[in-house]
Every structure is written in structure tokens, then in C-alpha cells.
Amino acid sequence: MDTKRDIKGTIAITVVVIxxxxxxxxxxxxxxxxAPAVVEPADSGVITALFxxxxxxxxxxxxxxxxxxxxxxxxxxRELTLPHAISADGARYANxxxxxxxxNKGNTAFITEIGTTTYSGCVTQQ
Numbered sequence: 001m002d003t004k005r006d007i008k009g010t011i012a013i014t015v016v017v018i019x020x021x022x023x024x025x026x027x028x029x030x031x032x033x034x035a036p037a038v039v040e041p042a043d044s045g046v047i048t049a050l051f052x053x054x055x056x057x058x059x060x061x062x063x064x065x066x067x068x069x070x071x072x073x074x075x076x077x078r079e080l081t082l083p084h085a086i087s088a089d090g091a092r093y094a095n096x097x098x099x100x101x102x103x104n105k106g107n108t109a110f111i112t113e114i115g116t117t118t119y120s121g122c123v124t125q126q
């Protein structure tokens with residue numbers, strides 16, 4: 001009788017330990033990505049990040065969460081302000097007809113123009 005009780009206790013403890021390990025793994029693998037490198041004071045409400053991209057290109061992005069937009073300065077000299085758009089993962093900003101889209105997740109970003117990726121491999125230097 002005692003061995004059955006010991007086995008049930010061991011099984012219960014094993015199940016609890018496995019549950020804790022699964023919860024810890026899930027929390028670690030689904031944590032929020034790091035925010036872009038901050039260049040402006042945090043109290044300004046604007047977070048600015050400089051992304052270095054493939055091909056020697058660069059994007060400076062100033063995220064204004066209170067206004068719900070991003071101000072971009074591209075290395076080719078263009079400056080744009082885009083409103084926040086719906087996305088399933090990361091942050092997405094797009095013009096009205098979505099011909100220009102800026103995607104950001106953690107310290108990475110890319111830009112598509114008329115469906116073609118024009119700025120790729122963009123990463124902040126943290």
C-alpha cells in the first residue's frame with residue numbers, strides 16, 4: 001500500500017516540475033523583444049532609433065506613440081511620416097494606399113515600396 005502512495009506522490013511531483021519547466025520555457029521564448037536603441041530623452045514621448053541596413057543604407061525612425069506614427073529619415077534623403085497600421089506581429093506603419101510600409105520588431109526593421117523590399121536587414125546598434 002505504501003509503495004502505491006509513494007509512486008502516486010512521485011508522479012504528482014514529477015507532473016508539477018514538468019509544468020513549471022514548461023511555463024518557464026514558454027515565458028522565456030515568448031518574451032517581448034528589446035526596444036530600439038533610444039537616442040532622445042524618454043520623457044519626450046518619442047523614441048528614436050538608427051537602423052543600419054544592407055547595402056550601406058540607413059533609416060532613422062522616430063516613434064511617437066502618443067501621436068501613433070513614425071517619422072522616417074532615409075539615407076537616400078527622403079523624409080516621411082507614417083501612421084501606425086494594424087499588424088499581427090511587431091509594429092507596422094504605412095501610407096494610405098500601403099505603397100510604402102515600414103515594419104519594425106525589436107531591434108530589426110525593413111521597408112517595402114509597392115510590394116518590393118527596398119531597405120532590408122536593418123538592425124539598430126544597441
